[in-house]
Amino acid sequence: MSSLEIPGGVLERGVSAGDDWIRVPREGILAALTHLQERGYRSLCFLTAVDHLATPTVQPPAERFEVVYQLRNLASGHQLRVRVPVPESDARVPSAHRIFKPANWDERETWDLFGIVFDGHPELTRILLPDDWEGHPLRRDFPVGGEPVDFSEDHELWQTAPSEA
Amino acid sequence: MTDATIEKRQAQSGVTITRGGELGEHVGLAGEILTVNFGPQHPSTHGVLRLVVDLDGETIRRVKPVIGYLHTGIEKQAEALRWQQVVVVTDRHDYLSPLSNNLAYALAVERLMGVQAPPRAEWLRVIMCELNRLSSHLVWLGTSSIELGAMSMFMYCLRERDQILGLNEEISGYRMHTSYIRPGGVMADATPRFWELLEGFVQAMPGHIDEYEDLLTKNPIFISRMQGIGMLSGDDAIALGATGPMLRGSGISWDLRRDRPYSAYDQFQFEVATSELGDCYGRYQLRIQEMRESVRIIRQAVDGMPGGPVNLDDRKMMPPPREELETSMEAVIHHFKLFTEGYSPPPGDVYQAVESARGEHGVYLVSDGTHKPRRVKFRSASFVNLQAVEQMALGSMIADLIAIIGTADTVLGDVDR
Numbered sequence: 001m002s003s004l005e006i007p008g009g010v011l012e013r014g015v016s017a018g019d020d021w022i023r024v025p026r027e028g029i030l031a032a033l034t035h036l037q038e039r040g041y042r043s044l045c046f047l048t049a050v051d052h053l054a055t056p057t058v059q060p061p062a063e064r065f066e067v068v069y070q071l072r073n074l075a076s077g078h079q080l081r082v083r084v085p086v087p088e089s090d091a092r093v094p095s096a097h098r099i100f101k102p103a104n105w106d107e108r109e110t111w112d113l114f115g116i117v118f119d120g121h122p123e124l125t126r127i128l129l130p131d132d133w134e135g136h137p138l139r140r141d142f143p144v145g146g147e148p149v150d151f152s153e154d155h156e157l158w159q160t161a162p163s164e165a
Numbered sequence: 166m167t168d169a170t171i172e173k174r175q176a177q178s179g180v181t182i183t184r185g186g187e188l189g190e191h192v193g194l195a196g197e198i199l200t201v202n203f204g205p206q207h208p209s210t211h212g213v214l215r216l217v218v219d220l221d222g223e224t225i226r227r228v229k230p231v232i233g234y235l236h237t238g239i240e241k242q243a244e245a246l247r248w249q250q251v252v253v254v255t256d257r258h259d260y261l262s263p264l265s266n267n268l269a270y271a272l273a274v275e276r277l278m279g280v281q282a283p284p285r286a287e288w289l290r291v292i293m294c295e296l297n298r299l300s301s302h303l304v305w306l307g308t309s310s311i312e313l314g315a316m317s318m319f320m321y322c323l324r325e326r327d328q329i330l331g332l333n334e335e336i337s338g339y340r341m342h343t344s345y346i347r348p349g350g351v352m353a354d355a356t357p358r359f360w361e362l363l364e365g366f367v368q369a370m371p372g373h374i375d376e377y378e379d380l381l382t383k384n385p386i387f388i389s390r391m392q393g394i395g396m397l398s399g400d401d402a403i404a405l406g407a408t409g410p411m412l413r414g415s416g417i418s419w420d421l422r423r424d425r426p427y428s429a430y431d432q433f434q435f436e437v438a439t440s441e442l443g444d445c446y447g448r449y450q451l452r453i454q455e456m457r458e459s460v461r462i463i464r465q466a467v468d469g470m471p472g473g474p475v476n477l478d479d480r481k482m483m484p485p486p487r488e489e490l491e492t493s494m495e496a497v498i499h500h501f502k503l504f505t506e507g508y509s510p511p512p513g514d515v516y517q518a519v520e521s522a523r524g525e526h527g528v529y530l531v532s533d534g535t536h537k538p539r540r541v542k543f544r545s546a547s548f549v550n551l552q553a554v555e556q557m558a559l560g561s562m563i564a565d566l567i568a569i570i571g572t573a574d575t576v577l578g579d580v581d582r
Contacts, residue, residue: 017276017515042403045518045527046544055533057512070516070529070544074403074417077424081516102406102549113240128233128581137241138540144245 007031011085021081026093029084033069033099041071041080044100047107049086049114053140064088065116069096086116095121113138198226203566205234211308211570212577214551223562228555235581243541247507248274249348251541255528256342258543259579261304264290264297265521266543267346269528272427273517274348277510277532280479284471286350287429292363292466293336293345294428294519295459299370300329301522302452302459306377309449309571313390318380325373328366335359349483350476363467370460378453391446395557395569398443405553408546409524410455411573414448416441421520428519432469433462448572482508507536516544523547523574543582547575 008028014021024032050066063085071080086093095118097104107118108127115136118124126133135142198219205215213234219227239258243251255270256263268290275281282290307322330340336359337345337352345352355363381387397407402415412419420437422430438454440447476483484503485496512534518527524546531540550573557569 016513017279019514019516021514044406045516045525046529046542046549048529048540048542050514050531050540052533052539055539056535057533068514068529070527074419079425079516081514100406101404102552105548105552126233128236130233137238140244142241144241 007035016081019079019081021083023083023085026084026086029067029069029082030094030096030099032082033071033096036071036080036082037099040073040075043072043074044096044102044106045070045072045079047096047100047103047110049110049116049138051114051138051140061085065091065114067093067110067116091115092117092119094119095124097121112136115139203563205231211575214570214575214577214580216554216566216570218563218566220563223564225558225561225563225566228558228566230551230554232551232577232580235577237578237582239582240541240543244538246538247536248510248538249503249507251538252344252347253342255543256344257578258582259521259523259526259545259547259576260341261301261576262297262521262523262526263342263344264293264346265519265526267344268294268428269517269519269521269526270530271346271348272519273515273528273530274510276515276517277513277530278348278482278508279511280349280477280482282350282477283474284429285354285473286475288466288470289351289355289475290346290428291430291433292463293333293343293351295462295466296329296332298459298522299456300326302456303329305452305522305571305574306449309568309574310381310387312567312571313387315381315384315387318377321373321377321380325370328362332359332362332366335362349479350474354475360467363463367460367463367467371457374453374456374460381449382453388446390565390568391444391449391572392442393444393446394561394565395445395448395572396443397553397557401556402553405556406549407524407553408549409520409522410448410451411524411550411553413437413439414451414572415443421518421525425518427517433465435462445568445572509534509536514540518544521546523576523579524550545579545582547577547579548582551575551580 006022006024008024008031010022010024012023047069050068051064052061052066053064065086065088067084067086069082071082084093093116095107097107105127107121108124110116111118111124112126112128113136198221200217200219203216203218205213215231217229217231218225239254243254252267252270255266259266303322303326307319310318333343334340336355337343397415399415399417402412402417416439418437418439423437435458438451438458440451480499485499489496490500510532512532514531516527516529518525525544526546527544529542529544530538533539554569554573558566561569
């Protein structure tokens, strides 16, 4: 694993609970994924994002978001996680759908739930939520249960406690 | 067709008609492409799947799945729960294989915590996951056959599935959403009656699988609906990220149980069923074969079941036994800590995948060192496999789409999570 040279450079590499991972800069992600695919990592297990907002860990990550690609080498069974730090002020990553086809829906889902833009994606629209949904629910500052209740005439009464018992 | 005719026909039929030739060379006899909505309330879509299908006559030119109708925000909910409480939501997205979902989550948490469940727990997990694979394949077989007109199959399959649900009930108290497999072990040891029922089931099941095969394998109607339909080459299957029966049905021998063994699977002998056919019939044969192998694994597990506890002896992670609470102050403190705060894995992340009935079901967990997960991602097999449906359906007849969706075996709760 440590012999893997990645074009564009690797910021950091490590092992977490037995899983190998590397962190690459955002500019080098497509080159890194292409390189890894050529080296046998033909399968993209999933692509997602993590929101590190106000994380209580000792060394908080430099950027709020992190996009995570989990790759697998089908011949050797080896798995490698590629992480890309993404700043909140400029939450965009180049789209990997040309390299890995399944990234298409994963990127739509990540846009839908985290609001991270994937540049060059053919159809970056909401996939799980309704098209008119506001906000990106898997961000840590999106409240649980904060959505208005549809199809209820007196939903305001439902949501607030009665003024007198 | 003139614009006026198009408008009139659109108004009458309620379907969108585009002018012929707009989609390149795909121009049918009448020179027009029909766009129809297949679902979301169609009985053969296995849930609420909507497919926007472009038709040239009866030939499929484009399939665009529209999903999200069953999105329940399970990943968001999981972030608000303590580590041990998340097990309950893992049951509910892929409602046909709750035990595989439980297992993937339990193994991921155990890896984060750096612990391993005792051998007896791992073997019980294998038994339950294989029973679960059988019950999921039975639902698949029953519903897919009923869509192709084999009505009686549904009755036969659900008959055996009901026995499996009975086994679930016997061991965990629940028939479907068992939450039986938990971080650190399983809910409880199996009862003597469970072993009795399981023995009867394991002895009878191979005969039942023969029965299904008698009804379907050489049935000319079934064959003509399945053979050569929904072709998917091995390279396409890998490129599209397909896993499970979709990948093995295209001749790629890849099974996480054998190639990245988890739980106790490295201690069992079984064949990884593959089919070179790459069509719906191949995927059917493969699942039948997988059911036979599952029975074989259960047989081995019953015969070689190790003794010992079924839960970790770790008071920081597992609640103390009930009787200790009355005599030990320490047990009361542990109990209180565990059910108010819970436990906190060290910061880090982990990806654990298991071979569920539909393919690779993975759980990606991120811990920030607190008692609730920072991020829980379910990599569901159905979500990825559904993207391969277009590739399989292009050029087929609209009626074949039923067989194609059927053998892709997507569970919409799993797709939308």
